Amino acid sequence: MTSTLSTVLYQLARFTSIELFFIAIGTLTTIIIALIGAILYIMLAKRNIAKQQAQLQQQFKYWLVSIILQEPDQQLQRFEVPDDIKPLLYRRFARKALLAELIRLKNDLSGQSGNNLIKLYNELQLDRLSAYDMRNGRWYDKAKGIQELAVMEQKAYIDEIYPLANHRHPMVRMEAQIALVCLQQYEGLSFFENLKYPLTEWHHIKLLQLLANHPIPSETIVNSWLNSSNPSVVQFALKLIAEQHATQFQNEVIARLSHPSDAVRNQAIACLGEIPSAPAATALRTHYSSESSKVLQLTILSGLVKTGTAGELPFLQELQLAPDESVRLAALKTIQHLQQQA
Incomplete structure (x- = not known):
């Protein structure tokens, strides 16, 4: 052990202070280049994903518009899925892109058009994607999943949403509380009985908006x-x-x-x-x-x-x-x- 340590110290002693300086500069430069490369790779990957998602949503849009325009007497037992769309529905990435487009449209539509989108959401079992996000450990996935289930009026998930009304993360519990009121109106405010955290001013506004016509x-x-x-x-x-x-x-x-x-x-x-x-x-x-x-x-x-x-x-x-x-x-x-x- 002593001889090994002596050898290391001897090798270090052979380097001059200038040589050590250049070695440190080289090492630091390599690390910086590697970090820049990693950042560029991540940026390009995200840009590529966003581009693919935009292309898929554009492809889905024409199909969804035809579904929105269908009247009740035109509806069959199930909505027909075009041949070019069917293969995409087996890919999780494409299903998530379709889900995002459905949510975007449903936020702007009500009545029969909105009901058509909910029916398609149920037929394609897209609630499984939303429920998976809600059960995920990351807070932003939970909040997103809860919001999607509320927008698509998925009352079957009320029992799972209710405990999240007291979640430690403010965004998760806020989305859960809004979802409960969205799905159940005044009955959804039953979480008030066990509320551990204060409601924010913005949260008051959202809840009052949901109850305005009730x-x-x-x-x-x-x-x-x-x-x-x-x-x-x-x-x-x-x-x-x-x-x-x-x-x-x-x-x-x-x-x-x-x-x-x-x-x-x-x-x-x-x-x-x-x-x-x-x-x-x-x-x-x-x-x-x-x-x-x-x-x-x-x-x-x-x-x-x-x-x-x-x-x-x-x-x-x-x-x-x-x-x-x-x-x-x-x-x-x-x-x-x-x-x-x-």
Whole structure:
């Protein structure tokens, strides 16, 4: 062992510092060239895959257009697959390209045309590709698979999607939650009961869009959301009440003005502006002095623009003497608006 080490040290000692420098430069240059080569290879491979996919989608497009245009009385037991398409369906890459084109078209179509695409999706068992992605370990595959199953109205997968509504990755759980509502409307919001994570603002918007044409099914379910331990669920319930101008929840909304979360109180104030009434105005005026957040106090004054009446003028006129200029300006704006209404 000692002799081997001595030999190595002797060989190293033979090199001058200049020789070692050139060896290091050569090694580094080789590594850089290899990395550049690998990057170029990956870029060319991706470009080639994208080109092949575009060609396949163009080939599928003409066939899919003929399927979209078929009327119910024109449909046979199964859609006919052209001879030039049949061999492609045995290739996974081609099936994924067809799936991508189907999803793209279905996102823009409804009614009979959309139903035709769903029927073809089922006939070709493309749900297996979507389900495989949903079950895959990579988050972006999961999110993509869930989205495809929702777009193609695959209710048979609801039981598999439901646990993903609490997935640790935000994109996966968001797609799962949207899919559940897309497939089941209000019933799909049952994941609220066990929700571990907060809903984002964008997520609220998406869920409300899906429910826009569906009236609130029962007061009980909304009241349970208003009493949720998850503040973002309470916010969603308040937004839903505001969107649908559900005045029957007025007392429950007023009660949320004392919620510990600033975000919930802010949403309750905004909600009362969408279901204006004398009790709502009184509740806002009364809550003003006990509100700890100056921002929310200003929000209350803005809310009185929508729900206030001439009865709030004495309260607002008192605020004209407040030391804070922003409060005085907000009160003045509300006074002017209420006087114009009167």
